[in-house]
Structure formats: C-alpha cells, structure tokens
Amino acid sequence: MEETESKQTLYLVMGGRVTDPRAVTFADPEGIHVAGVFSSYDAAVDAWRANAQRTVDDAEMKYVVVHLHKLLDPSA
Template sequence: MEEKESKQTLYLVMGGRVTDPRSVTFNDPESIHVAGVYSTYEDAESAWRGNAQRTVDDAEMKYVIVHLHKLLDPEA
C-alpha cells in the first residue's frame, strides 16, 4: 500500500523599498531583504509582522509573504 506524500508548504518573507506604497514593484530588486523561508504561515506572518513593524515609519518600505509552494507546484 502506497502512502500518499503530503504537500510541503513554504513561505518566503521579503521586503524592500518600493516605487509606490500601493504596489509591490521594488526600486532595487538586488537589495531586497530576505527575512527567511518558513514552513508554516503562522511563522511567516510573525516574521513579516516583525519586519513590517520595524519599518512602519518608512512608507516606501514594504514586506510581503510569498507562497512558494504555489509557485513550485501551480497545479496543486
């Protein structure tokens, strides 16, 4: 009997200076700060929140959570 492998979830938290606070177009993609890759959304959200709060006074700084598992397996 084959055991079905569960899908791995991965979340990337990254941020940097954006051209417009309403967008996610980064001014200098090479200088994006990668906070880390997390296996749970809760951990990713905690990292995102910490970095976003640290830069709250700078409207041009933005942190985001990227669902890497959706990019790696778009059919899932």
C-alpha cells in the same frame, strides 16, 4: 500499499523599498531583504509583522509573504 506524500508548504518573507506604496514593484530588486523561508504561515506572518513594524515609519518600505509552494507546484 500506496504511500501518500503530504504537500509541503513554504513561505518566503521578503521586503524592500518600493516605487509606489500601493504596489509591489521593488525599486532595487538586488537589495531586497530576505527575512527567511518558513514552513508555517503563522511563522511567516510573525516574521512579516516584525519586519513591517520595524520599518513602519518608512512608507516606501514594504514586506510581503510569498507562498513558495504555489510557485513550485502551480497545479496544486
């Protein structure tokens, strides 16, 4: 019997000061805040929203959700 392995999805939520609010170039990559790694997109969005709302008054702060599973397996 052949066992089928389900694909794991992982999402990274991170943020920091950007050089241009319209882009995702971080001014201080070593100072990026990692909010966490999440196994569901909904949990990642919740963490993103909480952090983005906390820094809403600072236009140079940006948080993003990174699809780690796409980086780990680009063929998927």
